[in-house]
Amino acid sequence: MEMIIVAAIGVLGAVMANKGIAVFNDGLRPIMPENLEGRMSRKELAATAFAMSFGLVIGFGIPFSLTSSIVLIHSIFLGTDIIGTFTPSDNKGTILAGILGGLYGIGIVRGLEAVVNLFEYLPVNFIESLGEVGNPVVVSFAVFPALATAYQFGVKKGLLNLVISLLARQIAVIVSPISLGTASISLNTEGMALIAGMIVLLFFAIREKSEEEGVDLASVFAERVSRIRKNIVILMLTGGLVAAATSYTIIAGDPISLNLAAEGNFVDAGFTALARGIGFIPLIASTAIATGVYGPVGMTFVFAIGFFIKNPLIAFIAGTLMMGLEVIVLDKLGNTLDKYPGIRSAGDNIRNAMTALLEVALLVGGMNAANAIAPGLGFFVVAGLFILNEIAGRPIVKMAVGPVAAIVVGILVNILNIIGLFNIPA
């Protein structure tokens, strides 16, 4: 039974990533719309997803489970993110994604240590450094409201938004974690910055009186969040399965609740998961509304449900309801935002802001990753490839150059190492 649940989770995770309904990697989420809305090709998306997520799954040592029999959910969903984006988005591709996802899920729970060891055979194991590609994404994405404000309402207001977002972020850093009784809630700093930025954007947007609107522009937020709403069923199903699997103590959402559960303290694990979920609400909610792509575990409350409710069937039901609730609330929120004409007309600028930011973030991420793989050489190659790409008429979309170049560097150094032209840095 437990195997079936894990396999099902793998299947759903891969399918949702394949169809752009939900991805687990917070950094990948802002990038999905670029592909879904046609600005980035499937291959470019796959390369980017690979660079961002692969290193997180194949690490050294014990990535999966902190040496217990409970698997950290990251191992499953980061892998299904890759499987989903690598497979084509037509029906055959989706079915393939599902099959691979299911097999992968089972493999992980059975302890895929062999795969980890495989990569150690590479002369220069660059996989882990590759993960650096994603680091700037989440953080810089939090700046998009400020940028959108600038595009729409002028640089001065944009700058103001930026300052406020920054303040919110720093306050969150200092104030976090907040103690609520016996639990401590860690405020996700990017989430706070995002919320602050969006509130400021909203503030300016509300103040704009509705001038004549020639065309009824469905704004970016309502449009995007409706994509999540449309897929509420599969999301609910996944939420329920995750809760059930947690109830069976096969998986956990974070290292600490995992550890508590491994020691048998399920109630403590539940409270930890709950506190963590609360801290994540701003980030998950705002990225969901902003990108129209959700996360397969939603606001992560399904884990707390799984820990508290020891009957997997009841946990399943509670999990599906929780997920459904989250989606409906988000839908309402997204639509509320769009009631304001200011937001509607800012639609294009909001989208542009996100894209512009991602371009910068991924280029920087790509450079960091490449340089981590091969100091000096990395920067050199990425910069060179970026400019060449521009000169060649941009065969690869700007956003994807960073990740692709980083992968190239990884392969390159292995070849050079074999020839004898590259020595592994100390």
Next chain:
Amino acid sequence: MRIVVGGQVEKQNIANLIKEIGKDKVEVTVKTDIQAANDVKLGKADYYVGACHTGGGGALSMAIALLTREKTATLSMPGRPPKEEDIIKAVEEGKVAFGFTGDHYEQVIPILMRELLAKNE
């Protein structure tokens, strides 16, 4: 054959697996690591089994303290799955306390049980 489960993590899972394999040939109890090691010391149990994050530290610390290091064996470590020869050797050498990491218990227990049951025929 009486086995007591100590260590820090996965205790119930380990106990369940032992019972499943040994059936009526084995009696299993779950206790704190101190109590468990003490049971073996006093002869109230024959073997101690435990898991932790590192395989030897938390799992075996009290067993080492009460039964001496020579009587204990670390059967796996993070990233280093258990090897059958090591388990066979440990039982052969007369070890009574066995430690391993929580994620390897499903690999360790079947082999360990096989060897212990054979030894105690």
Next chain:
Amino acid sequence: MDKQLLMRLNLLLEVGEIDEEIKNTVIDFVNNIEDDHSIEISEENGSMLVSHLAMALARIKRGEEIEAIDEEIFKEVKETAIYKEMPKYYSQMEKALNIEIPQGEKDYIALHVSTLVEGQ
């Protein structure tokens, strides 16, 4: 630190697994955390931390290495308040025992401490 936890340390001391220095270092560590965070560490919540720490320090002194936790997975533990304070505890221990604690060991210690504090 309560009597039972102390007994654990004494047991380990008696058979020579740890020495007097390590025992005192562990006691200081636990006391510091108790004071700084107003929690009481007892056999009930602290047995794992104490066992692990004592054995780890002995291991480090002997020069034995263990494999580290994958950093990405560990990132979350780093979000907790307690993690941010760990460095000062590590240096205290390192100074007291004249050792360098490897990153992998630090991570496991932090994991146990976080679990203890969060589970309160």
